[in-house]
Amino acid sequence: MSVEALFPELAPYRARTTRLHPRPGRPGARDSHVGGPMLWPADEPWPLCHEPHRRETEGYAPDEIRSARVAGEWPQSRAWPRAQPSGGHGPAPFVGLAQLFRRDIPALACGPDGTDLVQLFRCPFTHGPHLERRYHLRWRRAVQAEHLLATPPEVPLLRWEHELPEPCVLHPEEVDTYPWAEGDTLPASLIARIDAWDDAQVAEHGPDAPSYQYDLSIPPGWRVGGYPSWASTGPMTIDCTSCGTPMALLLTAEGYEMDGGSHSWAPLEDRNPLLRGKASIRGGVSVAQPTRLRFGRDRDLHVFVCPAEPGHAPRWVLA
Incomplete structure (x- = not known):
């Protein structure tokens, strides 16, 4: 499913992230x-x-x-x-x-x-x-x-x-990512269109319907660069404590590489082609939770660094 075909206004926000696939x-x-x-x-x-x-x-x-x-x-x-x-x-x-x-x-x-x-x-x-x-x-x-x-x-x-x-x-893999659609991360009119599309998908496909936040914008698991997810906290402004510069996402660490809400990001080799939705995921702990780590109450650990001066102190956010 092409994200920009659904929402052409997202093109200027496109950013690459590297999924690490541990x-x-x-x-x-x-x-x-x-x-x-x-x-x-x-x-x-x-x-x-x-x-x-x-x-x-x-x-x-x-x-x-x-x-x-x-x-x-x-x-x-x-x-x-x-x-x-x-x-x-x-x-x-x-x-x-x-x-x-x-x-x-x-x-x-x-x-x-x-x-x-x-x-x-x-x-x-x-x-x-x-x-x-x-x-x-x-x-x-x-x-x-x-x-x-x-x-x-x-x-x-x-x-x-x-x-x-x-x-x-x-097993690094580069993919396109788009901002978390909440608050002022995107224009209000675009967020409203995204929310309406999500509602229509649920009405048509039920609980396994695709959604922008979990299926189209940001992949789960360990990744470098791209956009942070804000599922637990809502969008936050992360500025450098030394110079006030808006910080950049260095990497994200997560305990689970896939779950029921992000099953569409599961690699093809980890899916049963005869099943749909989260029921299609296979592979057990070594695929779903390969690192065995947890961060907070199953949150994402975002590591931010200062793009103006890499030597400034990083910031850690559980979201």
Whole structure:
């Protein structure tokens, strides 16, 4: 279905995004990946979160999580070992979530001083009464690292099983995207036409009817560039805290690559051609939730960077 054939006014808003399509595999430290080993120099300190953390009393051992996944089982929760500091004591090593090379993803924004590799980390613990998360972004040159860190530090237990990413290889695919149609993201008259079209589709096709927001504008899953989705929060203005410049979307991380509301984005090889709608999706956890990660209450994590000065602090938005 051609979006611009339905709504020609969207042509000036067209933007490319790169869907990463993570799938469980064995990426190396010099590959783009989610959950694999980081390209990290052996003589460079691993990033630590020094903020106060919520004290933990139990959790899941990383090695036991890995073994349970191989066996198709659920890991056993354990009490926090008395000999080890819990989340409430001392700095915690960040968990490496993903790294992306521009050679694999040409749409990836340039980092400070022309760096061409970006690495995303998350603190394994929560912060404050609202259980907030802390993220860390590291830019580097891919050719600089020769002697790599063999085993990064990790906490003895993770509070939730989904804190540990499953190593995934990537299959980049560029697609066109269009703005989330709400508020002032598009002209009011165009949003009204889109809403009317959505209503007509539901009346004609029922619950599996296509919709602009979930089927035509923004794909689900991990992606680089393009437009952010605003399903949980509504559109937000994200400006650089250092210079006030409107920030650009660097990447989006999401726990699910497809669900009932976005089944039309499922790759053809993951569909049953004899079925329609969400019933046609097949492949199980390795296709629908390959990274095993979750962000908030199954939201999208949008990472924004300053286009005027890449060295300015990024911003993190759960939407």
